[in-house]
Amino acid sequence: MSRLGPRLLESLFLLGAAASLATAQPATPVSQDAVHEVAAQLRCVVCQNLSVADSPSEMASQMRAIIRERLTAGERPAEVRQYFVDRYGEWILLSPPRRGFNLLVWFFPLAAVVVGLATVTLLVRRWTHRRDVRPPPVDVDPAMSERIRRELESGS
C-alpha cells in the first residue's frame, strides 16, 4: 500500500493534468464550410433576397464573424441559428420552419400545382371530347353515292 500510494497519486496527477490540458486546449477550429452552412440559412438583414453566406455587405461579414465565434466557442449550428432567431425572429431564416401558418408557404405551391394540373386535365378532356363528337351521318341517296364512287375511280 505504501508503494502503491505514490504510484496511484502519480497516476491520478497525470490523469488530472491530461484532463486539464484537454479543457485548456483552444476552442475547436471551425471550418469555412461549417460557417457557410449556418450562414446560408440566414437572411442578410440589409439585402434583398441574399443569404448571409452570399452577401458582400459589411453587416453580413460581421454576422459571419459572429457565427464563426459562436461555433468556435462550442455551440452547435442549431444553437447558433437559434441565437439569430431569438433576436430577429423567424424572419431571419431563409426557409421558414414547417409548422403553423408557415405550412402554407411549404404546401400552397404543391396544392396550386395539383389544382392547376387537375384544371388543365379537365379542360383538355372537355376540348377533346367536343372534337370527338361527330355530326350524325347524313342520309345519302344510294344512286348519288354510287355515282360519286364511279367518278372518283375514273379520276374525272
Next chain:
Amino acid sequence: MRRLWRWLIPLAALPVLALLAYGFRVDPRDIPSPLVGRAAPGFALATFEGAPLTLETHRGKVVVLNFWASWCYPACYEEAPVLERNWRAYRDRGVVVLGVDIQDRREAGEKFVRDFGLTFPIAQDLSGTVSVNYGVYGVPETFFLDRQGRIRVKHKSAVTDDVFRTTVDRLLAEPGSP
C-alpha cells in the same frame, strides 16, 4: 356537378387573392422584434473619446438607445437634432440617450457628431455584435428601455419629438424601482 366545376376555378382563386391583399397591406420592412418586453442585452463599448460606454451604468434610468450611421440620409440627419434636443430636456429627469454608430467609418461618424453638436454618449459598434444582439436590420432604429432595463418599444424610422416625448413620458410615469 358541372355547375360546381364551373365555380371551382374562381373559388380556388379567392384564397390567393386574399393572401395577395394581405401581403399588399403589410409593410415588409416592419418586422416585429422578439426582443420587445425582454431584458435589453448588455454591452460594453467605447465612446469616440475613449470613455467606456455600458448599459449597466445606466440601470434605473429610462434609456433611449439609438442606432445610426453617418451614411444614413436623410432619416439619421432628421432625428439627430431631435435626439439632442430631447436629451438636453430630459437628462435631469432620469433619462439617458445613448448612440451607437454602426457600419461606419470613424472619421465620418465623428464628423456627424461634430456637425450636429451631439453631446449624449455615442460609441461605435465595430464588430456588429451589439447591432445583432438588438436585432438591428437598418438605421435608424431606436430602442426605448424602461427603468427595469426591459426593451419596451422599438422604433424603426427617424425619431420625432412626438415619438420621443410620448414614449419617454409614458415610461417615466411607470413605477421606477428596478
